[in-house]
Every structure is written in C-alpha cells, then in structure tokens.
Amino acid sequence: MEMVDREAEGSDSLEGFMLMHSIAGGTGSGFGSFMLERLNDKFPKKLIQTYSVFPNAQEGDVVVQPYNAMLTLKRLTNHADSVVVLDNGALARISADRLHVQTPTFDQTNQLVSTVMAASTQTLRYPGYMNNDLVGIIASLIPTPRCHFLMTSYTPFTSDQIDKAKPIRRTTVLDVMRRLLQPKNRMVSTVPSKTACYISILNIIQGDVDPTDVHQSLLRIRERQLANFIPWGPASIQVALTRKSPYVPTNHRVSGLMLANHTSIASLFKRMIDQFDRLKKRNAFMEQYKKEKMFENGLEEFDDARATAEELLKEYKACESPDYINYGSTDTEQAS
Numbered sequence: 001m002e003m004v005d006r007e008a009e010g011s012d013s014l015e016g017f018m019l020m021h022s023i024a025g026g027t028g029s030g031f032g033s034f035m036l037e038r039l040n041d042k043f044p045k046k047l048i049q050t051y052s053v054f055p056n057a058q059e060g061d062v063v064v065q066p067y068n069a070m071l072t073l074k075r076l077t078n079h080a081d082s083v084v085v086l087d088n089g090a091l092a093r094i095s096a097d098r099l100h101v102q103t104p105t106f107d108q109t110n111q112l113v114s115t116v117m118a119a120s121t122q123t124l125r126y127p128g129y130m131n132n133d134l135v136g137i138i139a140s141l142i143p144t145p146r147c148h149f150l151m152t153s154y155t156p157f158t159s160d161q162i163d164k165a166k167p168i169r170r171t172t173v174l175d176v177m178r179r180l181l182q183p184k185n186r187m188v189s190t191v192p193s194k195t196a197c198y199i200s201i202l203n204i205i206q207g208d209v210d211p212t213d214v215h216q217s218l219l220r221i222r223e224r225q226l227a228n229f230i231p232w233g234p235a236s237i238q239v240a241l242t243r244k245s246p247y248v249p250t251n252h253r254v255s256g257l258m259l260a261n262h263t264s265i266a267s268l269f270k271r272m273i274d275q276f277d278r279l280k281k282r283n284a285f286m287e288q289y290k291k292e293k294m295f296e297n298g299l300e301e302f303d304d305a306r307a308t309a310e311e312l313l314k315e316y317k318a319c320e321s322p323d324y325i326n327y328g329s330t331d332t333e334q335a336s
Helices: 002-009 026-042 065-079 088-099 106-120 134-141 173-180 211-224 265-281 286-290 300-318 329-335
Strands: 016-022 047-054 082-087 149-155 198-207 237-242 254-262
Touching: 002 026, 016 026, 016 106, 026 047, 026 065, 047 065, 047 088, 047 106, 047 134, 065 265, 065 300, 082 088, 082 106, 082 265, 088 106, 106 149, 106 198, 106 254, 134 198, 134 254, 149 173, 173 198, 173 211, 173 254, 211 237, 265 300
Parallel strands: 016 047, 047 082, 082 149, 198 237
Antiparallel strands: 149 254, 198 254
C-alpha cells in the first residue's frame, strides 16, 4: 500500500484504480480481495474498476476454486464500482475461432485481454466531448450500484494485436457493430434465457468513422431487433467515437469494443453457486481454510459470501421485470 500511496500522492488528478486479477487461484482471489478492501477503505471517493478473470466452466486448475471464487465475488460486489467479467472458457473459445489454436498460450490469452483493456481506455487517453473520464463511462452503463458486472466483445482481432490472428476483410461500422452483438464474440460464457436482455450498451468505435454511418448502423440494428433491452429503461445503444492510436499501426479501418450490462450474467453466478454448493456439501478441503486467522472463529464467511451471490443473482433476474424499480421495497416494508 505504500507504493500505491506514493503513486496517488504524485498524481495530478487521481480519478480511480484499475485492478487486473483472476478469482480462481489463491493469489488473484486472496491478494486481489485484500487490495480491493484496502483501496476502498483508503480512497472511498475514488472509483475502482476491476478486470476479473472467472474460472472455466468445465475444468479447473485449482481444486478449491469454487471457494476462492465465491469469497472474491462478495468483495467484487461490495467494494468495486465496476467489474469487467472475463472467463477462461470464453477466451479459449475465441482463441480457437480467431487464432485457429485449440490450446492458446498465456501470451495469446493475455493479448486478447490487453487489447480489450486498451480499447476501453481509448476515450480516456484520446479524449473527445463525451466519455472522457471513468465516471462518464461507468455512469452510462450502471444504473444501480449492485448491478455493476459488465461483459465485453471486441472485433476485429488482427495480427498486429494478436499472434496468428486470421486476416480480415475490410471492416465497416455496421459490420463491427453487428459482430459486437453476437454472443460468440462475448468474452464471458453465459447461458442467456428467453427473458435475458441488455440493461445498457456502450460501443467504443475506433478509427476514421463518419457519424452518419453510425446513425445508419443503429437504425439497421433497431430494425432487425438485434438487441433486446430492459422494459424499464432506455432501449438505445450508446456510441463513443475515438481516433486510433497514432503510435500503433493497424491493419483495419474500423474496430470496436462493446461494454455491456446484460442480465444473462446471472447464469454465471448460478454456475458459481452450484459449484460452491457441491463442494461445501461434502465440507471438502475446509481444514486448510480453518488454519487461516480469518476463519479461526468459524466459517460463517462462506455462508455470507454465498448469500451475497444469491442476492446478486436475484437482482439481475429482477432487472428483466417491468417493476424492477420497486425491487427490494417489499422487503423493506415488511421489515419496518
């Protein structure tokens, strides 16, 4: 924290923090949670955005990953302002599709993530009239404090960004915006239900773009009903235009990043809860946690973390209902 303090003191206008970590292993989940809590306590008025890599749905390298993931999810819910959700399964799928490699290297996976991170901060580094600070980006995507888990899509991945990327044909604004909405391009593995819908969408379009093309593309997307939105909010795709980096040559005219808040993220939380319950039911591997100071007086923290995940799941499902605005008011009235 001393290093963080020094950097914060040396900043002219500190707006927030970005944290990159995995939530499955011990270091990413444990140290990541510790940093989240300390940053939130030390800088309560600063924004905290995380890029959190969730475990693969099919297989795990760490036997206790359901415990680690559940404990970390509680901290992400309570202490982060925005969480960009990535998962290893989706990253592997995109690597197989775009790079033609069944077993991507860590370098290739990291290149996918770094490309998304660079694109998401493009409007901060090359500011325009809108979305030129973290507050502006987050405020447009997160209407309620707890529903701050975002998913991303990016297109196109090209050889100047990723090793062995497939060559692409000339990109247009409509091509890019249409591909961003395709589920196969999302960097998180979710199972959308028939009622799943978007809470908000922000497309960051990079390159030499005519605003008229953007307007026409949005009309085409609306005509084809390619995106379903919540019934209680604005049904519109927000677009931020930004120029490409003058320092990095690219092989395409237009590229795009989608940051979206989508209710299908609830299926990810449901999967995590199910994996946690299967392990907890057998009390498997609990002894090694009992050795830690945090759990020496009991394991109630596990139950509390699960309850937080369950409540988060319910709230995202409630977002699909027209009367979401009244969500929680019934419980409050009964309690009073």
